[in-house]
Amino acid sequence: MREMSKTDKRDFEDRYSACFVDFGLKTVTGLLIGSMMGSFFLRGYKKWPMYIGGGLGFGMAYSNCENSLNDYLLAMNPKPCSIKLV
Numbered sequence: 001m002r003e004m005s006k007t008d009k010r011d012f013e014d015r016y017s018a019c020f021v022d023f024g025l026k027t028v029t030g031l032l033i034g035s036m037m038g039s040f041f042l043r044g045y046k047k048w049p050m051y052i053g054g055g056l057g058f059g060m061a062y063s064n065c066e067n068s069l070n071d072y073l074l075a076m077n078p079k080p081c082s083i084k085l086v
Contacts (some may be wrong), residue, residue: 003076015072019065030057 010018034053038046 071081
């Protein structure tokens with residue numbers, strides 16, 4: 001059987017820089033979608049749908065970034081800590 005998920009070979013710096021791109025794209029996309037929804041479905045231009053869309057985009061990007069960085073950091077093989085008593 002084939003493995004369902006491929007292991008991610010990126011290092012920490014690549015993941016960290018990808019997080020900034022993800023934050024920008026998802027926040028701007030959320031702001032645009034929110035402003036379109038606010039102008040199309042509400043009478044006049046309302047700002048609160050734009051703020052909600054931007055917040056949702058920021059939250060999704062934060063969650064993706066946290067998962068990506070945690071997967072990398074938890075996959076490292078830490079040395080066991082041993083305390084020597086004198």
